[in-house]
Amino acid sequence: MSVRQANRFGFGINQSRQINYDTSDRKVRDYVTLREPSFRLCFACGGCSATCTAGEHISFNLRRMITLIRRGEIDLLRDEVTRCMLCGKCMLVCPRGVNTRNVVAMTAEAIRKLDRNEL
Amino acid sequence: MKGASKHVIVAGGGVAGMEAAGSLAEMGYRVTLIEKGQDPGGHLLQWHALFPDRRPAEEVRGYLRKRLNHENISVITSTVVEKIRHHGHDVIVNLSGGTEERADAVIVATGFDLFDAHRKEEYGYGIYDNVITAAELEEMFSMGKVAKADGTLPSRVGFVHCVGSRDEKVSNNHCSKVCCVTAVKQAIEVRKMLPACEVFCFYMDMRMYGPYYEELYRESQEVHNINYIRGKVSEASVNISNRLVIKVEDTLAGRPLKMEVDLMVLMVGMEMSKQGAGLAVASGLETGVNRFLETGDHHYGNNVSRMKGVFYAGTCTAPMNITDTISHARAAVTETVRYLNGR
DSSP, rough: OHHHHHHTTOOOEEEEEEEETSSOOHHHHHHHHHHOOGGGGOOOHHHHHHHHHHHHHSSHHHHHHHHHHTOOGGGGGGGGGGGGOOOHHHHHTTTTTOHHHHHHHHHHHHHHHHTTTTT | OOOOOOOOOOOOOOOHHHHHHHHHHHOEEEEEEOOSSSSSHHHHGSSSSSSSTTHHHHHHHHHHHHOOOOEEEEEEEEEEEEEEETTTEEEEEEEEESEEESSSSEEEEEEEOOOGGGSSSGBTTTTTTTTTEEHHHHHHHHOOOOOTSSOOOOEEEEEEEEEEESGGGGGGSOOSSSSHHHHHHHHHHHHHHHHEEEEEEEEEEOOOSTTTTHHHHHHHHTOOOEEEEEEOOOOOEOOSSSOOEEEEEETOOOOOOOEEEEEEEEOOOOOOHHHHHHHHHHHHHOOOOOOOOHHHHTTTTBBBBBSTTTOOGGGGGOOOHHHHOOOOOOHHHHHHHHHHHHH
């Protein structure tokens, strides 16, 4: 029975929500870490996302994005990463001294390359 | 007594210095305690009640005062140890005011300074009236009244953890260890004093490392209804109704959050004391990247300096609570006695 047929009968077959760490692709993480080593230092305090002007109005959350990059969950942040306006307020807040603006820039670059099979 | 003729100078009359002086005197050594303030007692003088059991700080102060009340101890107040040097079998210390004292050994117990909250300008300390430090809240507890600057009672209080700790922006990467549990303790006390007041703690990690700390955290939720929000506060401002507005990410909800509070308490951390830092520079004592005194070995030489006859006790080496400070001071005494016996 196909997914569509199953749904017609009121059954849903859901894709797994698990982060499958063994099959997820961490090329973007490696690309960003190599070019912006301070990426490693994030301890997910949320200072960046608290001060972020974009995040107040739209779904943009650097703290969550960094975790997703580390886990290799790139699909979830493909659109989100383009929403940053690179104002750099997050850099002023970050208690670990992460160059957050460059993390965003390098992530966007890595995803562009990934989509062109250049990563 | 065996040690009676031997003289030890203890630099600093806080918890560590008082305990070290008391232990040495009890063992028959002659001790001179040098205290920069008018009275020994250190930061403990400002504290009303202690974690994790909220016992009155006065009980520990009383214990330490009794310890100092020994014929072998002389206390010199309003005086600072400016420099220590080793000379032959002696250690010579220079005191403020230009005098010199000779000793057989010195225990450095210069303690810590509380982080100056003005340095985190984005939290508005010294700018907004109702932004206070944990030490100032403790004074309010001592006075028996927690109130806003205008004298009215707060209906919501926010505690901001890690102010000046774990923060590269103020050159402090270290954790001050005691602020998390202090916030939990103070949050409970606020709720007990003002049952109608809501209390929120803004934290990055809850570091309940000591015995009964986690239990206190649990009690704060179960009995006292303290709210915890995981996120580092990025800034505070004042709105048109003159209430403080905290900006934070609720990282567990994954969304930015703003909240009005009447009183914001900054959990200021521990830094190497300015006086201790000056002493280290003048005497050539090594300091670590965290600016505290560097001990001979982090595991088995944690009271030993790299200068002969000079030993370390308490928070001049790293942030620690009162229990650990007292233990550390006793260990410094053991090292000192071992040195004096082997000389």
